[in-house]
Amino acid sequence: MFNKQFFTRLDTQAFAFYERHGFVCLRGLISADTVDKIQANWSAMVDTYSKDIGVDKSQYLDVISQWRDLWKQSPFFLQLLEDHLAPIAAWGFGLNGVRLLHDHFIRKDRGGSNGLIPWHQDSMFWPVGRTGLSTWLATDDVGVTEGCLQVIAGSHRHAASAPVDFMQSECEFDSANVTVIPVRRGDVVLLNSKTWHRSEPTSAFNSRLAHLALWIPEQTRYRPEKASWHPLNQQVTVSAGELLNEDEFPIFGMREQGHGNSQENDHNGVETQTGMFNARQRIENFVRERSNTDGTLGQLLSDVALRNKLAMELSGVGHTNFDDCLSLVERVWISASAYERHRSRNVFNSAYAEWDQLTLSLYRTS
Numbered sequence: 001m002f003n004k005q006f007f008t009r010l011d012t013q014a015f016a017f018y019e020r021h022g023f024v025c026l027r028g029l030i031s032a033d034t035v036d037k038i039q040a041n042w043s044a045m046v047d048t049y050s051k052d053i054g055v056d057k058s059q060y061l062d063v064i065s066q067w068r069d070l071w072k073q074s075p076f077f078l079q080l081l082e083d084h085l086a087p088i089a090a091w092g093f094g095l096n097g098v099r100l101l102h103d104h105f106i107r108k109d110r111g112g113s114n115g116l117i118p119w120h121q122d123s124m125f126w127p128v129g130r131t132g133l134s135t136w137l138a139t140d141d142v143g144v145t146e147g148c149l150q151v152i153a154g155s156h157r158h159a160a161s162a163p164v165d166f167m168q169s170e171c172e173f174d175s176a177n178v179t180v181i182p183v184r185r186g187d188v189v190l191l192n193s194k195t196w197h198r199s200e201p202t203s204a205f206n207s208r209l210a211h212l213a214l215w216i217p218e219q220t221r222y223r224p225e226k227a228s229w230h231p232l233n234q235q236v237t238v239s240a241g242e243l244l245n246e247d248e249f250p251i252f253g254m255r256e257q258g259h260g261n262s263q264e265n266d267h268n269g270v271e272t273q274t275g276m277f278n279a280r281q282r283i284e285n286f287v288r289e290r291s292n293t294d295g296t297l298g299q300l301l302s303d304v305a306l307r308n309k310l311a312m313e314l315s316g317v318g319h320t321n322f323d324d325c326l327s328l329v330e331r332v333w334i335s336a337s338a339y340e341r342h343r344s345r346n347v348f349n350s351a352y353a354e355w356d357q358l359t360l361s362l363y364r365t366s
Contacts, residue, residue, distance in 0.1 A: 002144075003181045010091045018092060019261065022156035022195035023149075023181070030084055030186040035139050038211060041076050042067070042105055042139075049344060053337045058112075063334040065113035066347035068104040070211075071250070077103065081213060085135045085188070086252035089215035092133050092190045093260030097253030099244065101126060101214040102232065106347055108147040108199075109207040115348030116200055118170035119152075122214065123193035123265050124163040127227040127236070128244070130262045132216035136189040139209045142182060147202035149181045149189060156194035160267040163227065165275035166349050170198075194263070217259045218251050220244060226265060229277045231343065279352040280339070283332060286359065298340040301333035314358060328354055 006027040007014035018024035045067065050060035070077035081100060090098040108114045123131045142148040152173055164171065173196070181189060191197060193214070202208050222238050235248040284297040290313070291306055301307055311326035331351035338344040346352075 001176075001179055003179050006187075010088065015091070015094075018190055018192070021151075021153040021179075022192040023151050023153065023179075023197075024190050025181055025183060026088065026188045026190060028184065028186050029088070029188050030137060032186060034080070034084070035186050037076060038080065038137075038139050039209065041074055042209060045070075045073060049338065049342050052341060053334060055334060060334065060338075061107070061109065062112045063331050063346055063351060064338045064344050065107050065109075065115075066104055066345050068102055068343045068345075070103045070105065071100065080211075082252055085137065085213050086215075088135055088188060088190060089133060089213070090253050093215075093217060093262060095217060095253075095256060095258060095260040097218050097251060097255055098215050099218045099220060099249055099251050101128070101132065101216050101249060103211070103213040105209060105211055107207060107209045108202040110202055110205060112207070113346060113348065113350070114147075114201045115350055116170070117198055117347065118164060118166055119173060119196050119198045120164040120166075121155075121161060121194050121196055122191070124160055124267050125227055125230060126193075126214075126216075126265065127222065127224045127230050127233055128216055128220050129223040129226070129265050130216055130220045130259060131265050132193045132214060132220075132262060134191045134193065134215065135213045136191055137211040137213075138183040138185055138187045138189075139211060140206065141185050142208050142210070143204070144180060144182055145202065146204045146206070147199045147208045148183060149191075150198050150200070151179050151181065151191070152177055152196040153179045155196040156192040158194075160194060160265070162267060163277075165277065166347075168275050216249075217262045218243075218255055219257055219259060220262075223265065226267065279349060279356065280336060283352065283355055284336075296336070296340050298333065298337035301329065301336060307333060320358075325358075328358065 003025060005017060006025050008027050014024050046057060050057045071081055086098055090096055122134060221241055222236055222244055224233055224240055237245045280297055287297060287300050290310060291300055293300060307329045311322055311329050314325040315322040332355055335346050335351045
């Protein structure tokens, strides 16, 4: 079914819809001029990041699809949160202030980085003690075939799952329970962090860029056991059980003691830390063994000779095409370098998943 309810104001009707369904689409809250500036600032950021790695922009965008901690990169993105998105988030909690967990872009492009983001609940990935919500801002019109959000309405009222591994098989829901949310440029979807949701690959010829910000109540405490693998842990400077440090998780609006409609983040963390939770580390260990050199994965693979050596080994063991193996190694290099330098990545984990499939099949049989 398709969502047919849109609200143009932060009023009691919109809030009641959000509380009942776990999402609400807010129509046209962000002006065309602001959206133009969002896209321009994203494009400038990508120009800088791709040059820093040493690849052209098109090659970079063939691999990278998520950019994080935007508010640190540009005063414009900080102002976007302060003026537009933080007030929506605070309203969604029923509070006057809110804390940012992080903000990011996700881009899908039929001709570049494109894929399925499978069914999942957001706060199961967070090393914090409270559930939250996200603001999903459309910078393009996103139709049914263009990777729009799909949700299970009302699922936020049910139990939490373990964090979903995007590199494993997707869980399934009855299609009759799926609500598809096409949006227009400038719309904001407010999404409860316990609401099951996903987005399919885009099959359109135009790209789709969405700005997302993840929000929690100001009185949210650090719980590393919930997601010990998550990169956010590297930004935390407080002890378990303490309020998050404000330098990395800023507060917008008024400080207040309540939690609003946020709940305890009641899950037990990752059941098995395989798949996407340690994919980069597994590949890094593999490459270190071949190079006899210390360093991060991005640093190691910056060596062109090593990339060629690895491609030669993979193609020789598997009797596969050398150019295909070299392309895979280079995509892993770009993925790792983007993450290490700028906290950007391939959100679909496509290069790491392809590496896993190839090496597991090769070295299991060799």
